[in-house]
Structures are given as C-alpha cells and as structure tokens.
Amino acid sequence: MAHELGFLWAVTAVVWLGTLAYIVALLRRQNQLQRELDGLQRAMDDLRRP
C-alpha cells in the first residue's frame, strides 16, 4: 500500500511540478523577450533622434 502510494505521489509531483516548471520557464522567457524588445525599441528611438 505505502509502496503504491510512493509511485502515486511521484507521478503527481512529476506531472504538476513539471507543468509548473514549464509555465514558469515560459513566463520568464516571455519577460526576457519583452525586455529585449523594449531595449531595442529605445535604442532605435535614440538613433532616430537628431
């Protein structure tokens, strides 16, 4: 019984913590891309300024 529950908890952890880790990684990547976009936009505005 305890043996079975160990596998069950392992599956639950793998699925939900794995999914959570993927979501966090996606949101972090998204924030990083947004920062890069904002930085480039600022650089372009500076270059265009007379």
Next chain:
Amino acid sequence: MKKVAYFGTAVLGVFGLLDIYFALLWSPPERSMGNLIRILYFHVGSAWIAFLAFFVTFVCSILYLLRRNLLFDRIAVSSTEIGVVFTTLTLITGSLWARPMWNTWWTWDPLLTTTLILWFLYVGYLLLRGTMAGMERRARISSVFGILAFVDVPVIHFAVEWWRSIHPLVIDDTGINMPGAMLFTLMFGVFTFFLLYLVLLYIRSRQETQKIQLYKLRERVREIRVELGGF
C-alpha cells in the same frame, strides 16, 4: 497580454487543484490495480493532449503549405513544443505505473515503443528548426516534417491491434470500461489538461511572435546604424 497569461494560469491552478482532489481523494480505488489506477488520470490526460498537440501541428503544417502564412508555422512550433512536454510526462508516468504493475520500468511493448519514436520524431522537429536559417525556408521544411511525423500517431493507436500489446486500454471495441466516478475523474482531468494546453499554446505562440518582432527590430536597428555612420 501579461494579464491574460496570469489570469489563465490562475484559472488553471484552480482546475489543477480540483483535478488533483478528484484523482487522488474522491475517485474510488480499482479492484485489481488498487490506488495505482489514480496514475491513469494524469497519464491518459497527458497522452491525449500530446496527441492533440501533434494533430494541431499537423493541421497547421498543412495550412502553412497551402496559405504560406507564418502564423500557422508559429502555432505549429508552439504546439510541437507543448506536445513534446506532454509526451515526456506520458512516458515518465507510464514508467512509474509500469514498475509496480509489470515489475519493470520499461518494456519494448509496441505502444510504448511507438510512443518513444513519436517523442524522438518531434524532438527532431524542434532540433531541426534550430539548425535552419531563413524564416520561410524553416517554416516550409518544418511543415513537411510536421506532416510526416504525424504518421506515427495512428500507428500508436493501431499498435494494439497490429501487434501483441500488454498495455491496458481505457477505450476498446466494447466502449469505455470504467465506472461512472472514475470516468468523471478521467474526463475532468482531460478537460483540465485541455485548458492547460490552450493557455500554454497562447503563451508560447505569443513568444514566437515576439521573436519575429525582435528579429525585425534588430535588422532595422542595424540598417539605421549603417545609414548613420557605416558601422
């Protein structure tokens, strides 16, 4: 956009907690498998959503080749990445179920083997994209790959009929072999995973759009610098 992503993630969190409650506490244990049946709710949900993700890749790949609209390519690559994540979860949860049930972590059963091949095919798809330059060329070759790789999905489905398989089936020729409470839990899990897929696809597709914006903006900055000073 950020607000939508965070709202989606919050709604998903509620459904996720309910799914865990139904799967681990509410649904009854099965006669022969006992509590190990609960693994199935996560395993089957992951597998079905992985197949859905690859089906979306397949459809978007066809649409790209027909319409040459890069939006379809962005959805295809996003869906593939999510499909690979869910296939990975399917393989790991299957292995964790197999250890106590079959006394082995892995066996070269047709269903397992063809699913592993599927994982390799779509990891190959993602790696292949990384090696190619040129948006149009990359989209065209990826689309062809996405269509060809999908051939493995029906092979997985029919693997049980074509070859001898020891993998249990939830749905067979006689219908769904499950009591109502278990079926409800399974379907709730599949719906939760479907919501998860939609949220992930939205976030991931937006990222692809941002990447293209970034690429175009970099090119524009380079052009302006050349125009200004020639460096």
